[in-house]
Amino acid sequence: MTQISRRDFLKLTRNGILYLSGLLATGGLLRFLSYAPTAEQKTEFDLGSADQYPLGSRTSIPEIPALLIHAESGFTALSLTCTHLGCTLEPNETGFACPCHNSAFDSDGNVTHGPAVKPLQVLRIEITDDRNIKVFTA
């Protein structure tokens, strides 16, 4: 069995600690630099093939939340976030109602009852070459 001298043992230990702490410090630094406290908000939503949404359909997309409307004039995406304070709207017979503060909107997104004063936001839509629908919230 090879004998290791006291000097070599100390050197080995010192280098070991040095490398280990260097490794940990680098890891910590990388973690610090890559730390993203604010979860990234998704702003682009792929709704799949446009063929899934026949002419005349009004499809609720809870993930956004939005309503995808397919009319003669094309596709429209209406945000279902209340323009008063941001609650998610619920559809009713006349359009949409806010379960938080009773704002109401007609089926085109115009305010019919306050406290909201602004109409619903119309979201940007892109239809890709392979006829996929993408909706953008920002």
Place this chain on the structure above:
Amino acid sequence: MQTKPSTFHFLLFIISGLLLVTLSLVWWNSSRHPAPIPLTPTLSGETEYCITCHADLPEISASHPVETFGCVSCHGGERLALNADLAHSAMRGGANPSDLSVVETSCGGSNCHSGSEADDRHHIQRVTTSVQSTYAGAISNILFTFGAQPDLTARFGIAAVTDENTKTGITSLQAFDPVSANHPSIQKFGEECLTCHLHAEPREGEAFARETGCAACHSTETHTLTTAISYTQCNACHNRGNYDLRTMTFIERTDHATTRLQDYYQPIAQFTQCEYTLDCVDCHTRSEVMGDGDIHNDQASIEYVQCKTCHGTLDELPRTKKLTDPNDIAFTLAFLNPVVELKLGDTILVTEKGEPLWNTRVLPDGTYEMIGKATKQYFTFNPVMGSACEQKPDEQESHYCHECHAVEK
């Protein structure tokens, strides 16, 4: 001077060791914190980690869903901190962000509770000028009684308030400072009797943390806001005991009532069946309780609902109103406390000032129905007109009704 290689290596060894220990301690410390659970409320769009520890709290109200409001927009605090002390260090109002000292930041804003009078959204202004908040009547009574002011006109409130658009003629109240009073009873009043009002410093202790501001009335259970306010919530302040005006002290009640009637403690008061069966908010209106935006001299000048408001008099039926405007405030109030489904065309009772008693309706047979705002119980009642009431037509105020209809305890 050059460092010897052996000294250099020794220093390197020590520094590496210290770095290793430090990094280990940092890792150990960070591993003690829970993995953060992010929430990005739509109102602020800023991620917060509060629900990492507070996911067990109930939704505060249907009007304030956590996905929309989060926690920080009302409570303040360090939104990304995982250490409890740090996270709570910047909270507004401690356990009560609605304390009137911070309410404007927590609950205010033109879209929330400090909007315009025209939109009926000036809730904070109404509360801060209300008698429940100023305690103006009691203060002026004490000052007048002990010779510190010449009449009973309100000049002071618990905090200074102003009302530039006054309809009562009182444009402002100064902050009452009992310490500078020259009568010991006024000083004692200041020490003993100013802790119960909405603008007061809350008494010490967790149990009293939510007895000021909006929470005093609207927070009936832990982390809950409601407009279905039970009489027990009102009694937490209004039925807690009595003042002894000889010693200027508050005497907490010590009895243990077993019935609702006995629970009404005020020994000289008389009660009719309505008053010990219904909840206070079933009859008393928003403007009486929360204020109407004006500074009032005392409780008597803002409280106006009487028996005749709902029952009418011998000569007159109570006032009613057919709901024809979808924006009528009655619909908003019924939406916030959905004990009754109001519809356009319904006829409800209204007070002498036109405030809707939205939890009532006129039945086809000419009688009336009230739905308890907190109990959801249905009560039917009759008008005085056409009844066997023998009271004089010009003596129809509540205290005359009590002469025959009060219940003995």
